Amino acid sequence: MTPPPRIRVLFDETAIARRNEELAQEVAKQKPENLLVVAVLKGSFMFAADLIRALHRAGLEPQVEFVHLSSYLDGTVSSGQVAILRDVESDVRGRDILLVDDILESGRTVAFAKDLLMARGAKRVLTAVLLEKPHKRAVTIDAEFVGFTCPDVFVVGYGMDVAHSYRQLPYVGVIDHMDTEPHLFDEQ
Ligand code: IMP
Numbered sequence: 001m002t003p004p005p006r007i008r009v010l011f012d013e014t015a016i017a018r019r020n021e022e023l024a025q026e027v028a029k030q031k032p033e034n035l036l037v038v039a040v041l042k043g044s045f046m047f048a049a050d051l052i053r054a055l056h057r058a059g060l061e062p063q064v065e066f067v068h069l070s071s072y073l074d075g076t077v078s079s080g081q082v083a084i085l086r087d088v089e090s091d092v093r094g095r096d097i098l099l100v101d102d103i104l105e106s107g108r109t110v111a112f113a114k115d116l117l118m119a120r121g122a123k124r125v126l127t128a129v130l131l132e133k134p135h136k137r138a139v140t141i142d143a144e145f146v147g148f149t150c151p152d153v154f155v156v157g158y159g160m161d162v163a164h165s166y167r168q169l170p171y172v173g174v175i176d177h178m179d180t181e182p183h184l185f186d187e188q
């Protein structure tokens with residue numbers, strides 16, 4: 001299948017699949033106990049689905065939960081506030097958590113989720129992100145597991161959207177000549 005018009009493939013299906021297996025091996029090396037994967041909706045759903053199956057192949061038996069977070073944007077600049085649109089249902093107390101998100105950009109989303117889970121008594125929160133945009137960090141936070149370093153461009157596909165479109169693409173792509181504002185209310 002050729003990509004839709006204006007979409008340029010940045011990380012293809014083969015590269016993503018290979019990297020997911022490596023990430024799962026890295027996670028397994030940490031010997032997580034009573035592991036709970038917490039995937040941040042919506043953007044991480046495809047990455048999480050593939051990573052969870054790779055974790056299984058790496059010999060782990062994670063349980064899986066979802067949290068739906070939203071960051072409020074003022075124009076294209078994040079206000080720094082994160083809202084919980086849907087919370088996890090499981091008790092996280094004493095557990096090793098693997099927090100899974102699509103992109104680590106300002107770091108606010110991951111920092112918020114990590115603080116929340118630690119405040120609820122998680123034993124350890126490790127973070128896996130598919131992409132990291134290193135030059136955009138607003139808070140000091142790192143992910144233990146990073147799929148790829150991403151150039152400072154707006155990406156779509158493999159779960160990530162612009163105005164609710166392109167989440168279905170099985171690869172990560174860039175929209176060439178994107179001249180509209182991505183979204184005022186970022187639904188993640
Ligand atoms: P931050 O680290 O709190 O700034 O949040 C990053 C979130 O913004 C990601 O989880 C995505 O939902 C969204 N985001 C950032 N950059 C992009 C992009 O290039 N494409 C799609 N979503 C993005």
Ligand code: MG
Nearest residue numbers: 043102103188
């Ligand atoms: Mg997100």
